[in-house]
Structure formats: structure tokens, C-alpha cells
């Protein structure tokens with residue numbers, strides 16, 4: 455049988471050595487006669503310590519002594535240590551020295567959890583919640599600047615996002631600043647209520663990753679599209695704005711591909727806007743590297759035997775992002791309200807409504823075979839051509855109107 459430590463004797467010894475006035479207080483009992491629970495607490499120099507409970511008075515006293523010792527020695531009770539220090543200031547110098555040793559001890563043991571998130575930042579509001587965590591708008595206390603901090607459970611998806619973002623620095627990609635790890639989640643984060651019960655309830659080892667990012671405007675490209683659709687406008691203004699947005703998305707994607715990454719989750723909800731309205735591609739949780747052999751095998755295994763594939767064929771993997779761009783461009787220009795309408799895009803049914811150049815670009819991006827889709831560089835060139843045609847037509851109309 456495991457030997458119970460004699461916390462009462464230990465606490466008495468500690469009190470004697472440090473000239474502390476220690477006493478136990480009996481807090482009585484609760485429950486029926488055959489099932490009583492006794493409570494006791496320790497008072498040291500007038501300060502109460504957490505009560506101990508047990509099936510006998512002796513157990514309760516032992517537990518109370520253990521609780522008090524933990525507070526004093528593990529440094530969990532910073533206040534009590536400081537008051538101890540204060541109370542003993544007038545006593546001998548070696549006692550003050552002892553208190554300093556205690557402070558040093560708990561700093562070394564890290565037993566007081568300092569949350570970097572709340573000590574460095576002032577949380578302002580929760581911006582949103584994804585499947586893996588949540589994003590908060592915060593103000594850096596010292597710099598007085600606003601940022602977004604994403605808090606996620608320390609998982610492979612989160613690490614992927616951090617490692618991809620740290621490689622990227624581009625006007626059209628959400629800027630990443632830093633990340634750190636904490637043992638605890640932010641208490642004010644209500645999103646974890648359902649999250650923690652399904653992901654971390656029985657995992658006390660769970661750690662959390664805090665990712666500090668550039669703060670984007672609150673509306674995403676999905677909101678932009680919804681707003682335009684509500685206005686019911688398929689007009690030239692929408693076309694003009696769509697063109698600018700499409701060009702910026704392609705610039706971001708071209709850059710991501712140039713760094714040998716594939717986003718794999720491009721969709722209007724993951725595309726945000728900077729404070730000056732510029733496009734910002736975000737949510738790199740599904741990003742993968744072109745050079746990552748394991749990820750490449752995982753991606754290609756369903757297509758055949760990867761070891762027989764020529765290295766140049768690897769570039770076709772990037773074409774998953776190009777297909778997504780085809781659908782995004784379509785949604786920028788045209789209201790697709792139902793799933794069946796989305797499916798029709800693939801069948802190119804509605805495309806006859808578009809001008810020739812638009813049709814050509816979208817058709818090429820939605821090609822069944824990845825190798826037939828353009829890469830980001832070619833798409834960028836095609837969009838520039840489209841812009842020139844569009845601007846030419848616009849000035850032609852304006853000239854005709856003024857004549």
C-alpha cells in the first residue's frame with residue numbers, strides 16, 4: 455500500500471523553522487451519519503489556506519496540511535509569499551532571504567502560469583470561429599497596434615499553417631508575425647466550450663498554439679459576393695471590381711506557388727481584405743509543400759503509382775488551386791445561388807453569357823485535366839489582357855457617349 459506522506463508533521467516543521475503562527479480549524483462535517491465528509495483548514499499568520507476534506511477528521515486535517523504546503527512551497531500562492539515576506543521584514547535577515555529563495559524556486563518551476571496572450575495583448579473581440587479554433591482581434595499593449603491572434607489546438611494542421619505562413623511575405627497574403635505555445639487556452643474564448651469537450655476533454659497534455667497575424671477587415675470575399683448578389687447587380691462596376699480582385703488573388707497564388715506551396719483550400723471565405731481593400735489570402739491550414747515527398751505521395755496515390763511519375767508532373771499538383779480560382783472567378787462575376795447552378799459552371803452552361811475572354815479564362819481553369827489548366831503566371835497574363843480589352847471597350851463607350 456502506498457505510504458501517505460505526513461503533511462501535518464512537515465507543515466509543523468516548516469512553521470517552526472520560519473516562526474509562523476500555525477493552527478488548524480475544524481470546519482465541521484456534512485452528510486448522513488454513515489457517510490460523513492469532514493472539513494478542516496489551515497490558518498498561518500492569520501491567512502486562510504484551501505480547506506481539506508476527508509472521510510475522517512484526520513484525513514481532512516492531512517489534506518488541509520497538504521494544500522497549505524503546496525501553496526507555500528510550490529509558489530502557487532504568490533500573494534501568500536509576498537505577505538509572508540512583508541510580515542517577516544522586521545524579523546531576521548535570513549528569513550527575508552528564505553522568502554527570496556521561495557520566490558526564486560517558483561519562478562524556476564514556472565508554477566505561476568503567466569499567459570503571454572493576456573499579458574502582451576488586450577483582447578478586443580472574437581472575430582470568428584473555425585473548425586480548429588478561433589480568431590481574436592487584439593491590441594498589443596506596448597505597441598498600441600491591432601492584430602489578429604488565432605488560437606488553435608496544437609495539431610498538425612496548425613503547425614502546417616504556421617510553417618507555411620512564416621515562409622510567405624506578400625501584399626496579397628495575410629501577414630504572419632509570430633507564434634507561441636501555451637498550456638492553456640484563453641479563458642474568454644467561448645468557442646472552446648464545444649471545441650474542448652470534443653478535442654481536449656480527456657487530454658490534459660493538450661497545448662495551444664497562438665498565431666499572431668495581420669488584422670484584416672471583417673468582411674471576407676464571401677461577404678463581398680453575397681452583398682453584390684443581394685444588390686442583384688451583374689453590372690460593369692461589379693465586373694471592374696471583380697477583375698481587380700481576381701488579379702490580386704492570382705498575384706497571391708503565383709507567389710504561394712513560387713515558394714513551392716499549394717494552398718488547397720482556396721474559397722471566398724478564406725479570402726479577406728486588408729485595411730486598404732487589398733486582397734489577403736488566409737487560412738493556410740491545408741497548405742502543403744510541393745517538395746514534401748510524403749505529402750506528394752499521399753496526394754497522388756489515388757492517381758496511380760507515384761514513383762513512375764516524371765518530376766515535371768509534380769507541378770500539376772498546383773493546378774488544384776487553379777481549378778478553385780476558376781470557380782471563384784465565376785462567383786465574382788455571376789450569382790450562383792444553388793448547388794445545381796454551381797454544378798452547371800462545370801458544364802459551362804452559363805458561360806455563354808460571358809464575354810469571350812472571360813469565357814476562355816474560366817473554361818481553361820475548369821478543365822478536367824490538370825495539365826490543361828494554365829499556371830498562375832499564364833493566368834496573370836490572361837487577366838492583364840482581359841483588363842486591356844475591358845479598358846479599351848470602356849473608353850470606346852465613353853467616347854461614343856460624349857460625341
Ligand SMILES: Nc1ncnc2c1ncn2[C@@H]1O[C@H](COP(=O)(O)OP(=O)(O)OP(=O)(O)O)[C@@H](O)[C@H]1O
Nearest residue numbers: 581582583584585586589602667668669670674737
Ligand atoms: N487575420 C485575420 N484578420 C481578421 N479576421 C480574420 C483573420 N483570420 C481569420 N479571420 C476571421 O476569423 C474567422 C475564423 O477563421 P479561421 O481561419 O479560424 O477559420 P475558418 O477559415 O472559418 O475555418 P477552418 O479553420 O475550419 O477552415 C473567419 O471568419 C475569418 O474571417
